[in-house]
């Protein structure tokens with residue numbers, strides 16, 4: 001059996017608690033090959049490309 005609430009929680013109280021529950025938007029990068037959205041550090045779901053563009057050489 002689930003717990004039974006002892007005190008009534010008002011809509012405002014519940015809303016204040018739930019104000020922290022929203023998920024953050026995932027930051028997406030553009031695929032260098034097909035320009036579609038890709039997750040960082042993952043291969044592209046559409047074309048399977050991974051970091052086609054080579055990184056610039058390090059200085060010194």
Ligand SMILES: [Zn+2]
Pocket residue numbers: 031032033034035036044045046047048049
């Ligand atoms: Zn792609």
